[in-house]
Amino acid sequence: MSVKKIEIMDTTLRDGEQTSSVSFSASEKLTIAILLLEELKVDRIEIASARVSEGEFQAVKEITNWAAEHDYLDKVEVLSFVDNGISINWMVEAGAKVQNLLTKGSLNHLTHQLKKTSSQHFKEISEVIKLGQDKGVVTNVYLEDWSNGMRNSKAYVYEFLDFLATQPIKRIMLPDTLGVLTPEESYAFVKEIKDTYPNLHFDFHGHNDYDLGVANVMSALQAGADGLHLTINGMGERAGNAPMSSTIAVINDFMPELTTGVNEKMLYTVCKLVENFSGVVIPSNKPIIGANVFTQTAGIHADGDNKNNLYFSDLMPERFGRKRQYALGKSSGKANIQKNLQQLGLQLNDEDLKKVTQRIIELGDKKQVVTKEDLPYIISDVLDRTYEEKIKINSYVLTHSKGLKPSTTVSLTIEEETFEENAQGDGQFDAFMNAIRSVFKRKGTILPDLIDYAVRIPPGSRSDALCETIITWKYPEKEFKTRGLDSDQTVSAIKATEKMLNIVVN
Incomplete structure (x- = not known):
């Protein structure tokens, strides 16, 4: 069976930064960019929107300077606009060589926001693509509101794609801008387009407004999408974008016909760094990267892990640079405690283990979870009682x-x-x-x-x-x-x- 390589483009530094109250400094952007390309090994990164601010310009310049020195410049992309070349000039001055040109992917946006005809829009797009070409800038094209375009103005979308097929562009990018697609629609729309234009490269850009981001990504891949846009921790506007960590795990575990170059083992490290820089806390139950997702709390689960790993799945924490933990609380039993003792290199006889278990249950009624680090203190407290309580x-x-x-x-x-x-x-x-x-x-x-x-x-x-x-x-x-x-x-x-x-x- 041939395996298809899926391009992964991370847009944390552009679309992810649209998360409410998030603004990375130039040094933070450079640090994240280096980690994404050198450690996580994504194929491309979208780092900014052109013309936003002087601070954004300096951040892009720092990243492109570093990327040029390390042969990554063709992997660094900037969102640009149909603005008679103003964005391209901004990019070129900042050292960027790949533009992601934002265009209108639905008739509704074209008519009511731009108030232009399709021929007018296409003419202006072709001029921008030509300007970019003249200045050595590679062009990818975003079809903004493409999902609603496929629902409500499919003829316009195909007219647009027919036009783009004649242009010197590298990729066409299909965003579910408002996060409204279902998995069934994601599959049907992408398949229809990919069947019609088999030789064009299509990226899928999913949002998570209905918590369907990962499911839609999976459907788009099954339909033949060539690339994905993802963000660290699912950051992005409103409910955010399809998250990098869950998507990579899904591809690796459920789609053997596909592969990515992403280094799973670095996912947690990069996610924690972005959490610290952004100030947006990762929910404790967020798959793959949440604090609790590799923690067994129920004693019966720890007992099952002792007996042929009955509660293990393919989502082994070591894949992501993490370790399985066994919570200590009122619902944990001797098996949880034994697992923690093993990790600490400690052993107790059955009688002492029973005393410690009872003490943890008592503490669990007051304090929901007792940590592994608490365990030596609990043991010394319990085993210290060598007297009759008078x-x-x-x-x-x-x-x-x-x-x-x-x-x-x-x-x-x-x-x-x-x-x-x-x-x-x-x-x-x-x-x-x-x-x-x-x-x-x-x-x-x-x-x-x-x-x-x-x-x-x-x-x-x-x-x-x-x-x-x-x-x-x-x-x-x-x-x-x-x-x-x-x-x-x-x-x-x-x-x-x-x-x-x-x-x-x-």
Whole structure:
């Protein structure tokens, strides 16, 4: 079976930049352009619209200077307009050599926006193509609103294509400008055109207004499209364009008769960089590149992965430079925990694993997902409990008000006898300790001195991370440490103190 190579043109820096509130700096554009061509290995990049601004001109100039030095200039394209050569002059001055000429692909646009006849429009287009040719500029042609043109003015579209077939152009580009096509229409329209003009090169440019961008791309390819226009993270106007990551995965997995030169392994890296530069956050459930898409949460899935990879598919994270993760929460079981322990190089016996599982379930009721980085803290917290629990802190109220001394009211049970105490202190935890000391003073028990108090959270965690408090206690004859774990720092210190009290009375 012969395999057809599909040209991939990335338009993140032009069409993708039309995402609301997104504007890349010149240095960001150059960085993205280099990554797209050298690392992701797309065939072409559309980097700007001609005549937009002086800043855009400088950005194009930086990219074309770099592209000329590295033999990529024929892969760098700029959107131009039917404007008597003004766009071409702008491009040539900026160093660009390929124009993507924006023309009208529907009679509705031609009549109501340009207010011209088809012959007038075609004549002006041919003049621009000739001007470009004279200045060494290669021309591709966009048929703006082509999808509605095929629906409502097909005769005009074919008149236009008959004209373009006589012109010295390289590609004809078919945009679903408003994102209105269905997969069935995408297939029918592209096939009809490709059957009529088998020797012309046609690109399909899909938008995602009905969330059909990838499906329409797949249909267009099945119908014979020669190239695709895609954007990183599906960026673009309104609901965005067909996304690079999902489209490449679909081609590689479901269309063996087609191939692209795109380097799958770099998709995630490039997507994350564009996320950072654009400020547009990738949804956590976005296929291929979302934070959660390679995370198993249900324990039964992790168990199945242990038993012949029952929940694996062709979408293996390693393909995209990522790793499978196993979430820790109230719906995870021992299998999830074992997977995370393996990644950390840790082992637990069955009894300890059961204790850790129960603790994670308890934490999951308060904190939806526990991270792998939290796991060592949870293990140390659980396995630290080598005593009989004779003391239980039942409840407490911690108050902190500006201008007033912090105070605590605490209730605790000591061997089935309940005590309640109130105290003030220099801080909430100090007030808590003063209340506890008052209770034990009445019991005739001297508590150890607190000589060190350390708080830490897992590296890279957020403000809702689990917090481990390690307190060092000292009697005249010995020192010992206790740990507390909670998403609240003061509560984690109280839990460490509860452990100390149980050690003291055992």
